[in-house]
């Protein structure tokens with residue numbers, strides 16, 4: 059195989075993913091005997107921020123695990139868990155309601171953990187969600203390049219959350235709700251008005267999604283946990 063060596067990693071020459079901010083390469087960590095994904099970026103400060111967010115949330119089933127960070131003269135490199143899977147964007151079909159809800163609950167679980175660690179994602183869309191091989195029944199949220207980490211530890215005390223942080227969390231939850239509607243119906247609502255024209259058979263489920271997509275932020279679910287609790291009962295209906 060055509061490989062190169064970066065630090066301790068043997069890395070494939072061709073990137074597996076090309077993004078606006080950098081390229082993703084598949085590599086192998088011979089010391090820890092594991093596959094890794096390496097995000098190589100020109101924006102070194104941006105990469106430092108992205109790595110800091112991943113380091114802070116540490117480990118969670120629905121988020122990629124952070125391993126390492128290094129720089130050379132030209133690039134910064136974030137080393138993380140290799141995720142075998144495909145982008146949710148490649149899934150063209152709408153999903154069965156149970157699968158759509160299962161995915162949404164996993165996304166909310168991941169967001170809950172991320173928010174608790176003091177960060178927000180800020181770029182939640184299908185291209186930043188990977189479905190896991192071999193059966194594509196679970197997922198991981200990727201790409202913290204637009205994320206924000208609050209420096210002080212005010213997030214440990216919810217009443218100290220800054221107004222800005224609350225607003226950013228609310229945006230993540232809103233995007234999760236829009237994704238849920240897309241998975242259920244194949245349609246993309248911008249807000250609660252659009253959802254009026256979208257058919258969701260279960261009226262109570264529809265009400266939960268209308269609330270989550272409220273134009274008025276104060277009317278939405280305020281935390282990932284709260285939104286999750288509202289959705290959970292529909293899994294078994």
Ligand SMILES: Nc1ncnc2c1ncn2[C@@H]1O[C@H](COP(=O)(O)OP(=O)(O)OP(=O)(O)O)[C@@H](O)[C@H]1O
Nearest residue numbers: 075077078079080082095122139140141200201203
């Ligand atoms: N941990 C990983 N394991 C395997 N593949 C990954 C991993 N992280 C990212 N990828 C692949 O690389 C692609 C781009 O990753 P990511 O979204 O993090 O980069 P980006 O530069 O921020 O992209 P964009 O600007 O397009 O959002 C993903 O769609 C996915 O196919």
Ligand SMILES: [Mg+2]
Nearest residue numbers: 077185186201
């Ligand atoms: Mg991306």
